[in-house]
Amino acid sequence: MTEIAGVGIGQGIAHGPVALMAAPLEPPTDAPSTRTPDEEKALVASAVSATAADLNERGERAGGSARDVLEAQAMMAEDPTLAEAVEAKIDGGATGEYAVHTSFVEFAEQLAELGGYLGERAADLADVAQRVIAQLRGAAAPGVPDLGHPFVLVARDLAPADTALLDLDQVLAVVTTDGGPTSHTAILAREKGIVAVVGTGDASLTEGQTVIVDAAGDVVVADPTPDEIAAADQRAAARAAAVSAPITPGALADGTEVPLLANLGSPDGATEALELGAEGVGLFRTEFLFLSSDEAPSVADQTASYRLLLEAFAGKKVVVRVLDAGADKPLPFLTDADEENPALGRRGIRALQHREHVLRDQLTALAEADSDTDADLWVMAPMVATVDEAEYFTALARELGLRTTGVMVEVPSSAILAEEILRKADFASIGTNDLTQYTMAADRLLGTVAHLQSPWHPAVLRLIRMVADGGEKNGKPVGICGEAAADPLLAVVLVGLGVTSLSMTPAALAEVRAELKRHTIDDARRIAAAAVSAGDAAGAKKAARDAA
Structure with a gap:
């Protein structure tokens, strides 16, 4: 063993x-093409189109977050910059296969060097290249x-x-x-x-x-x-x-309520989330409306989409995150194209403040949808790092008619300043994925630093406790909407640290609900204290297991 x-x-x-x-396909050789450049370009264009169509079709079948990811891959396949690079190599005498292989590899290497969110796209791009080359060869893609x-x-x-x-x-x-x-x-x-x-x-x-x-x-x-x-x-x-136990509201063994909410990327996931017992939405990502367009959608188009979501969750809390653009989600109408390190650049609320008309339109659309429906709408800003940013967003949202406005805590500065930030904002929601990455300075994709990417790390847990303490001192709720909430034992730790709600992928709701019912609030606090006192992520998880 x-x-x-x-x-x-x-x-x-x-x-x-x-x-x-x-194993992946054998890479093509650099032997010169026996076809004309126009013939090679036509073959590549057809292969790219077929690959994009296949990815989109797979996304439609898969639904949920998978659809968002696969649609993003399809967009990669048809990226104009990559197409220009491929055509330039073909004009230089390369075959379509070799032009695709080298162009995609070069671009993937650039993304990998950037790390962070963009680094995560490198592996996706390599898969797209394999699929295009398989189309050119008339072969099955590796899988x-x-x-x-x-x-x-x-x-x-x-x-x-x-x-x-x-x-x-x-x-x-x-x-x-x-x-x-x-x-x-x-x-x-x-x-x-x-x-x-x-x-x-x-x-x-x-x-x-x-x-x-x-x-x-x-x-x-x-x-x-x-x-x-x-x-x-x-x-x-x-x-x-x-x-498989009957669905009940989230709660600890002693009856302490812990609302269990769903993370959603489009209104299409609402029905499944409700069937799985979601008590509302803790994170609705609005990027799906913006990523496939060269310009921001109109207020009317946004309102229609938000209305669908709010109608599905009538009478329930729905937390909407305004557009989180930048890093791996550059948008021509919002973000800068020449930032050397976009993960640390003008992203989230910084980008929206720089192009305030985009934020105003989104908040206006949310307010209009809210006025037409009975859901309890909460709106939050991404990547808030300072008290000034929190004050700016909450003031603007209230000016435009939104009642409950909050912030995402995803960087250490906002966790440290949580008490001050929550004097301005109505609530905070902790994005543990980014909070972990920025706290540990560890790329979320790299297996070599996977031991540092864990939200179990005591450094991350202590920042979460600071946010929860800031919420308690101001009488403001603090939720979790990062992937950490989907880990049942970690969910107990988070509640023990003072978090008041948990939001996760709907498939995780049943496991988390079952684990919470095994512990009282005193148990949760004791388990959390054991985890926080450890020296690393593995030690924290072991300490929590032992305490549980």
Whole structure:
């Protein structure tokens, strides 16, 4: 028996034989083309169009966050800058395959060097290139094997197109050597309820080898004993029973209320979220309205979309985040195109303040939708770092008719200043993905620093406690809307730190609801204190487990 450490996604456990992800296509050679440049360009254009159409079609089938990710990949495939680079290489005598391969590699390397959100796109771009080249060759794109029996999929990382459409009757669990807890693989695995351990490093697993994938334990067990397999089956059965319990409002064992809300990227996910027991929306991302356009949508178009969401959640709280552009989401009408490090540049509220008319239109549309519906609308600004930014946003939102206005806490400065910021704002919502990245100065995608990307790190937990304390002193609620809320045991810790609500991908609601019911508020505070007193993320998680 050998244990391989990684970062577990969720609390699941599964076992089965290993199936290794198929190797990528052989890269094309630099042999000169035997076709004319126009012929090569036409073939590439057709392959790109077919690839984009396939990605969009996969997105429609997958729905949810997967659709957003796959639509973004389709946009990458048809990016005009990449098309120009490919055509220039073809004009120089290259084949379409070689032009696509080298152009995409060069652009992916640029993104990887930038790190952060843009760095996460590098792996997605490499997958798009493979799919375009497969189209040019008339071959199947590399992907998940079809073995005819259940297996544990082991890969360097999974492309969003593969993760979105995994056959869960065949794929028992996923293990990736790269990636971290907020990579696309992790996010989609959490959304689909897939047992996964990511960021294992160079795990030496072989085809057909039996493994246990223990997400709760952050470990992959190779060649387990029969007793270990039996114990894993017992845990899996107990977990299945817990998550299938009747849906009730989120609460601790002593009746302390902890509203469980949903993170959504478009109104389309409302029905599923409600069916899974969401008590409202804790994070509605509005980027879907803006990312596919060269100009901001009209007030009328925005109002119509917001109205659909608010009507679906009539009588319930709906927290909407205004446009979070910049970093990996540049917009020609809002963000600067020449920033060297956009993750630390004019992003979120900074970009909106710089182009205030975009923010005014969005807030106006939200106020109009609010006046037409019965939901309890809360609106918040992303990437707030100072008291002045909080004051600016809340004043403008109230001027335009919005009643409840708050801020996202995603950078250490706003956590440290939480008491002062919450004198101005009505509430705070903590985005643990970015808060972890900026606190630890660790790229969210890199497996080499996965141990620093965890929201379990005591440095992150202490900042969360500071925000909760700031909320308590001002009588203001503080929620969590980052991926941390989807980790059941960490959810208990967050409540123990003083957080008043939790928002997550809807698929995680049942597990979190079940775990909260196992603990009182005193238990939660004791478990949180144990975690905060640890020296690193692994120690914090172990301390919380022991205390629980």
